[in-house]
Amino acid sequence: MKDSFFRSMTWLHTWVGLLTCWVLFLVFFAGTAAYYRAEINLWMQPENHGSQYDANADNQQLILKGLTSLAQQAPDAESWWIYLPTQRVPLLTYAWSDPAAEGQRFGDYHQGFINPTTGEALPKARESRGGDFLYRLHFDLYYMSVLTARWIVGFCTMFMLVAIISGIVIHKRIFKDFFSFRPGKGPRSWLDAHVASSVLALPFHLMITYTGLVTLMFMYMPWGLNTQYGDETQAFYSQWKPIYQTPAATGTPATMLDSQSLLSAIHSVVGESPIEGLQFDNLNDSNASVTVKIAPEHNLNQQAPWYHLSTVTGTVLAQSAVTSGANQTQSAMIALHSGRFAGQGLRLLYLLAGLTGCVMIASGAIMWAEKLAQKQLKKDKNHSGLTLVNMLNLATFAGLPIALACYFYANRLLPVTFVDRENWEIHCFFISWALVALLACFKRDKQTWQRLFLLTALLYGLLPLLNAMTSQYQLINNLQRQAYVLAGFDLMMLALAALFYMAAKRLRSPKKVLATRVTKATTELGVES
Amino acid sequence: MTQPLIQRLTRWKNTTIWRDSLHIGNRCLAATFGGYLLSAVATILLAQILPLSQVDRVLTAMMLSFAVYTCAVIWVFSVKSTWRYWLDLFTLSSLLYLAYLAAKAFDATSAQGSGL
Numbered sequence: 172m173k174d175s176f177f178r179s180m181t182w183l184h185t186w187v188g189l190l191t192c193w194v195l196f197l198v199f200f201a202g203t204a205a206y207y208r209a210e211i212n213l214w215m216q217p218e219n220h221g222s223q224y225d226a227n228a229d230n231q232q233l234i235l236k237g238l239t240s241l242a243q244q245a246p247d248a249e250s251w252w253i254y255l256p257t258q259r260v261p262l263l264t265y266a267w268s269d270p271a272a273e274g275q276r277f278g279d280y281h282q283g284f285i286n287p288t289t290g291e292a293l294p295k296a297r298e299s300r301g302g303d304f305l306y307r308l309h310f311d312l313y314y315m316s317v318l319t320a321r322w323i324v325g326f327c328t329m330f331m332l333v334a335i336i337s338g339i340v341i342h343k344r345i346f347k348d349f350f351s352f353r354p355g356k357g358p359r360s361w362l363d364a365h366v367a368s369s370v371l372a373l374p375f376h377l378m379i380t381y382t383g384l385v386t387l388m389f390m391y392m393p394w395g396l397n398t399q400y401g402d403e404t405q406a407f408y409s410q411w412k413p414i415y416q417t418p419a420a421t422g423t424p425a426t427m428l429d430s431q432s433l434l435s436a437i438h439s440v441v442g443e444s445p446i447e448g449l450q451f452d453n454l455n456d457s458n459a460s461v462t463v464k465i466a467p468e469h470n471l472n473q474q475a476p477w478y479h480l481s482t483v484t485g486t487v488l489a490q491s492a493v494t495s496g497a498n499q500t501q502s503a504m505i506a507l508h509s510g511r512f513a514g515q516g517l518r519l520l521y522l523l524a525g526l527t528g529c530v531m532i533a534s535g536a537i538m539w540a541e542k543l544a545q546k547q548l549k550k551d552k553n554h555s556g557l558t559l560v561n562m563l564n565l566a567t568f569a570g571l572p573i574a575l576a577c578y579f580y581a582n583r584l585l586p587v588t589f590v591d592r593e594n595w596e597i598h599c600f601f602i603s604w605a606l607v608a609l610l611a612c613f614k615r616d617k618q619t620w621q622r623l624f625l626l627t628a629l630l631y632g633l634l635p636l637l638n639a640m641t642s643q644y645q646l647i648n649n650l651q652r653q654a655y656v657l658a659g660f661d662l663m664m665l666a667l668a669a670l671f672y673m674a675a676k677r678l679r680s681p682k683k684v685l686a687t688r689v690t691k692a693t694t695e696l697g698v699e700s
Numbered sequence: 701m702t703q704p705l706i707q708r709l710t711r712w713k714n715t716t717i718w719r720d721s722l723h724i725g726n727r728c729l730a731a732t733f734g735g736y737l738l739s740a741v742a743t744i745l746l747a748q749i750l751p752l753s754q755v756d757r758v759l760t761a762m763m764l765s766f767a768v769y770t771c772a773v774i775w776v777f778s779v780k781s782t783w784r785y786w787l788d789l790f791t792l793s794s795l796l797y798l799a800y801l802a803a804k805a806f807d808a809t810s811a812q813g814s815g816l
Binding site: 175176179180182183329330332333336337340381384385388389392393394395396398399400407410411495496497498500501504 | 739740741743744746747748752753754755756757758759760761762763765766767769770773774777778780800
C-alpha cells in the first residue's frame with residue numbers, strides 16, 4: 172500500500188507538473204520581474220531619469236506643488252491622486268481621472284511627474300506600460316479576457332500547490348539529495364538541479380503559491396461570502412476594507428478649502444507621520460473628501476494608518492482602526508506575496524527565490540524530456556509527445572528571457588511619436604517570443620539552446636550601452652550621483668548576461684568531457700541530435 | 701480480417717492504453733471538479749461555524765479552502781478503487797452541506813431566542 176502511494180504520488184507530480192509547467196514558468200518569470208516593477212517603470216521612461224530622491228525634502232511643499240498642478244490641469248476631474256517620492260520612485264507623481272463616460276465604470280486616468288529636487292514639471296514622458304505590463308502579465312496574461320486568464324492562472328497555481336506537496340511526499344531522501352550534484356550525467360544532473368532548486372527555496376515556493384491563490388480568492392472561492400452575505404456583499408467589503416468607503420457624492424457643488432488651510436488641517440491630524448499619498452474624491456462636491464495614507468513601515472502588516480478628511484470643512488470623517496486577526500492574516504499573506512514591504516536587500520532575496528522557482532520549473536520539464544529521450548534510444552522509436560515537449564521547452568525557457576530583453580530594446584528604439592507606442596512595445600515582446608517559438612519548431616538540439624543563450628547574454632549585456640546612448644545618464648554617471656535605482660537596473664542586466672553566458676558555456680562543455688570518456692553515458696547526450 | 705466490423709471498430713476499448721487513460725481521466729475529473737466541490741462546501745460550512753465575527757469567518761474560511769482542495773486532490777490520487785473516490789467526495793460534500801444547513805438553522809433559532 173505504501174509503495175503504491177509513492178508510485179501514485181510520483182505519477183501525480185510528474186503529470187501535474189508537466190501539464191502546467193509552461194504557464195507556470197511564464198507566471199514565475201513575469202512575477203519575479205514584477206518585484207522590480209517600480210524600477211523598471213523608471214528605467215523605461217528616460218525622460219524622468221534626472222529625478223532623484225531627497226530624504227530631507229519638504230513634503231508640505233511637494234504636496235502644494237502637486238495640488239497646484241492638479242488645479243491647473245484637471246479642475247473638473249472626478250478624483251485626484253498625489254504620491255510623494257520614495258527611494259524606489261524618486262518622482263512626485265500627480266494623477267487624475269476624468270468623470271466616467273456613459274457605460275463606463277471608470278473615467279480615463281492621466282498622470283504627470285514633478286522633479287522633487289528642482290520642483291519643475293518633467294516633460295511628458297514616452298508612453299510605456301513599463302513594469303506594470305510585467306505585473307499584469309503575471310496574472311492577467313495578454314491578448315485575452317482578464318477573467319479567462321485569471322482562471323487559467325488560478326488552475327495552474329492550484330496544481331502547482333499539488334505538485335509541490337506531492338513532490339515533498341515522493342522525496343524520501345530530501346536532506347541527502349540536497350547535497351548531491353552530479354553534473355554531466357544527463358537526466359541525473361537535471362534531477363539534482365530540480366531537487367536543489369526546489370528544496371533550496373521550498374518555503375518560498377509554498378508561500379508564493381498559497382498566497383497567490385489568496386490574492387484572488389474572492390474570485391476563486393466566493394461561496395462562503397455568498398452564503399453569508401447574499402446580495403449584501405457591500406456590507407462585507409465596508410467592514411473588511413473601510414478605507415475604500417468614501418462618502419457618496421451629494422450633487423451639491425461646494426468649493427474646496429484653499430491649499431494652505433487644507434494642508435494645515437491634514438498636518439494637525441497626521442502630525443509628523445510620513446505621508447505616502449493622498450486621494451481626493453468627489454471633487455467640487457459638498458461631500459468632497461481626501462484620503463491620507465501614511466507610508467507603511469517595513470513590516471508584514473501592511474495596514475498602515477489612514478484618515479478620511481472632508482476637503483470642504485477639514486474635519487476628520489473616518490480613520491483606520493486596529494483590524495481583526497483574520498483581516499491581518501489576509502493582508503500579511505498579500506504582503507508576503509507582493510513583497511511591497513521589502514527593502515532592497517530582501518527584494519534581492521525575492522528575486523533570487525523567484526529565479527530559483529524558474530529553474531525548478533524548467534529543470535523539471537527538461538528532466539522529463541531527457542528521461543524519455545533515454546528510453547527512446549533503447550527502443551529506437553520516436554515519440555511525438557517528446558517532440559512537442561522539447562519544442563515548448565525551448566520556446567518557453569529560452570524564448571521568454573529573449574522576449575523580455577526585446578521589450579526593453581523596443582522601449583528605447585521605437586520612436587517616441589510612434590502611434591500606439593505603449594502597445595507596440597508589448598507587441599514586440601510577443602513577436603520576439605513567437606520568433607523563438609517558430610525556431611523551436613525546426614531546431615531543438617543542444618546547439619540551438621546554446622546559441623539562444625549566447626544571444627540572450629549578448630542582448631542583456633548590451634542594454635547598459637543602449638541606456639547610455641538613449642538616456643542622459645549612463646551607468647558610471649548614475650553610480651557617481653548615487654542614482655542607485657538606475658545603476659542597479661544596469662548592473663542587474665550585466666549579471667543576467669553573465670548568467671546566460673555561463674549557462675551557454677556549460678551546455679557546450681559536457682560534450683568534450685564525455686567525448687574523452689568512453690562510457691555508456693554518451694547515449695545520454697543525444698536528446699534529438 | 702474476418703472479424704466483424706463492429707468488433708474491429710470497438711477493439712480499442714480493450715487496449716490497456718484506453719483503460720489507463722479512462723482511469724486517469726476519471727481521476728483528473730474527480731480531483732478537479734470533485735475537489736472543488738468539496739472545498740467549496742467546506743468553505744461554506746466554515747464560514748458558518750467558526751467562532752469568529754462574520755467578516756472573519758468568511759475570510760478565514762476562504763483562506764483555508766485551498767488547503768482543503770490540495771488534500772482532496774492528493775487523496776483522490778491515492779485511493780485504489782476506481783469509483784470509490786467519486787462516491788466518497790459526494791458523500792462527504794453532502795454531509796458537510798447538511799452540517800452547514802443544520803448549523804444555520806440552529807444559529808437562526810438561537811438568535812430568535814435571544815431576541816425574545
